[in-house]
Amino acid sequence: MKKIGSVLVAVLFLMVLLFQQALAQSTSATKQTASVIISPTTTSLTNIIPKPVSVKEAPGEFIFYRNTIIETPASLLHAKQLLQSQLSNYNFAANKQGTTIKYILAGSADKIAKEGYTITIAPNAIVVKAKNIQGALLATNTLVQIQLLQKNAQQIPCGTIIDSPRFEYRGMHMDVSRNFYPISFIKKYLDIMALYKFNTFHWHLTDGPGWRLQINSYPKLTSMAAFRTHNDWKSWWNNERKYLSEGDPNAYGGYYTQVQAKDIVAYASARGITVIPEIEMPGHSEEVLAAYPELSCSGKPYVNDVFCAGNEASFEFIEKVLTEVMAIFPSKYIHIGGDEAGKGAWKKCPKCQQRIKNESLKNEEELQSYLVKRVEKFLNKNNRNLLGWDEIIEGGLSPNATVMSWRGEKGGIQAANENHDVIMTPGGETYFDAYQNIPSSQPEAIGGYLPMKRVYNYNPIPAVLALDKQKYIKGTQGQLWSEYIPSTTHLEYMSFPRAIALSEVGWTPVENKNFDNFSSRLQSHYLLLQKLNVNYYRPSTIVEVFSAPDMNEQKNKISFTSEIFNANIRYTIDGSTPSINSLKYEQPFYVGGEVTIKASVITNDGVVHEPTTYFSNYHKAIGKKVKFNTLWDKSYPAQTESTLTNGIIGSITYSDKQWLGYLIDFDVVVDMDSITPLNKIGLRFMQYVGAGVYMPKSVSYSFSDDGINFSTPIKIENNIPDTERKLSFKTFESSFTNTSTRYIRVQADNSRRQFLFTDEVIVN
16 A cells, blocks of 8 residues: 555656646746646657758747737738648637737848748747748748647747758659549648648659540540550550540549649649649650540551651640640649650651651651750740650750759759759659568569668769759659559558658758658657558568678678667577577677578567578678679679679669679679689579569589689579569579689570679679
8 A cells, every 4th residue: 555655646746746837838828728738748849850950949838729810911921821721620729818920021131041931939929030932831831840740739849940941943743644643632742742841743644554634625635545444554554555435434544624733733832832744745645646646657546655756736736735734834844754755656657757857857866856845945935944854865955944864863964064954853762663671571663672761861963063063953853653553542651751851852951961860850750640641651670781891800790770760679690580688789790701690670569570681691702803704784883893792792672783784694703812612602683573684594603723714614593483573582502512713704694685683792
């Protein structure tokens, strides 16, 4: 009884203390009604994402009431309306005195940047200063984010925020052609974008799998081209790729009316977001040409996917469509795609060849440039600018065009050096249709591997770009191509939290970024995502193992990471399964020779999760020279000559710069420096059929003491079939007894002439 009594006394004392603290905080504001419950704590202002220029916290909390007054000048009225609409989601109690939120239009003396703002939060009042409506809307979204981070939405902490963006363009892209998403979801997505200060929504409205915008001049674009035979894109792609009429019971698809599209534009604008439509041309247009085959080179449906550039009717179609598009979308940019346009039909088309001759063009690349430039002139005449993927550079870039560089950064660098504006959208860093973790643990995706950390660490300004050319990099954008994203919940899963990481890439200066700090702030944002019912990607309990050879130690330096914040990682180095009593990971450590490492995350509930197994091998070929009898493909150079003996094993993606890519036979010779005893040799390859990556037919090893005369090759055949579509890895390994050599020749048969990817020659 004494123990129970002491606990009760302690609890009562704590309750009294908390009540006194809450009472003291509230007296400076106003007497509260009995229905108002104030939480004793609030989430810090320092958890805002993207990270502001400056945050200074102050004592106390600001309390929202039903009768909180919002004051604003007429020019910032939309910010008031946005805040009112957000606060209307809560049933706050009223208060006699209330609190005040005041918007002030900043003058030149305030030194606030174009999209910048300041917020001062005191117990009785919030003061927002902004130079224009865009800054005021950004400030409003910051206030809403702060509120959503709180467990009790009625109060937010006091302090001062000074903020402005790094880049003027901060976008997210959504492909609604391959899978169609409803208006209600797009509005939800725009709400989340606004919270994280994205200011551009790139709406990919047309592509081969379906046309998604009502065009009055061409009604078959929606009565036919908007509907296809299969709801699943993959099934449609692997079959005849046909379309059905609207109303057919087996049709999949849909489209947005012009009224609905205008509604989205207005909804986005009220949140500080510009909507940029993408109308694909000249390629990715098979849906148009099925409905209007006279616009194709063949004149027949289901034959071509590229507009006939020699046919004036094609330009009449394009201009009429764009005229209606411009009436819906007031954006500065109109995106015309321009990517992956096959030139085969043009090469055989008399009309296209005549166009090349009449316009004194050199080839089909310049014919595409002719089309793009002609469309640009039309857009410029209507006070709009052309935006396209980096293929629009081919054959000569249009004078005022802006480039989205998706095939790496090369196109963006070229465009910037030619004084063209650039949006950096490289596939390896900004394509959110890639896997977030080991493919076997994830829903099917298009391929690749893009964890959140890689997104966060991306810098849109290439290091090779001269200082005077960096100004042409206007920002960055996340891409959501929807081939393998059939539902809105799946799209949320692929977007978040990677889009949150990208928001800081676009907003926060490099010198103020730090991934560990971001990860700490992100923890409070899971509450926000849960409040908004977002199906985000949950942090994985898989332990990632990194191994780097240390030549001085003659060992591998091992480190672990986990997506679980401040993870409790336990590990073994004897191959046994980790437990709560195993070694706790505190810092990197060294292991030599061949060691089997297993590491597990132990979560707060005491669960020991499935271990990661890693075979560390500080092998004999590390640091040795390699002679390349055949060279890698220039697109995948990895670490060039050092790749195969740098001691670093490639990850699950061939874009990690540790996998050498080959489209021809692989043939190298490793020089061990001196006659060396051999026990085992292996070469690892990956297979990912969806991306055109296959195993070699076989791998052969032969040996020489002089580097000239080699032994009869030892051949290891591949046993992974081409039909295995899952990401697979195989080490072509052979063991030896009483064998010594200096030179090891390694050959891989690429008779298929598809990509081979290999990462390390391992010699023990």
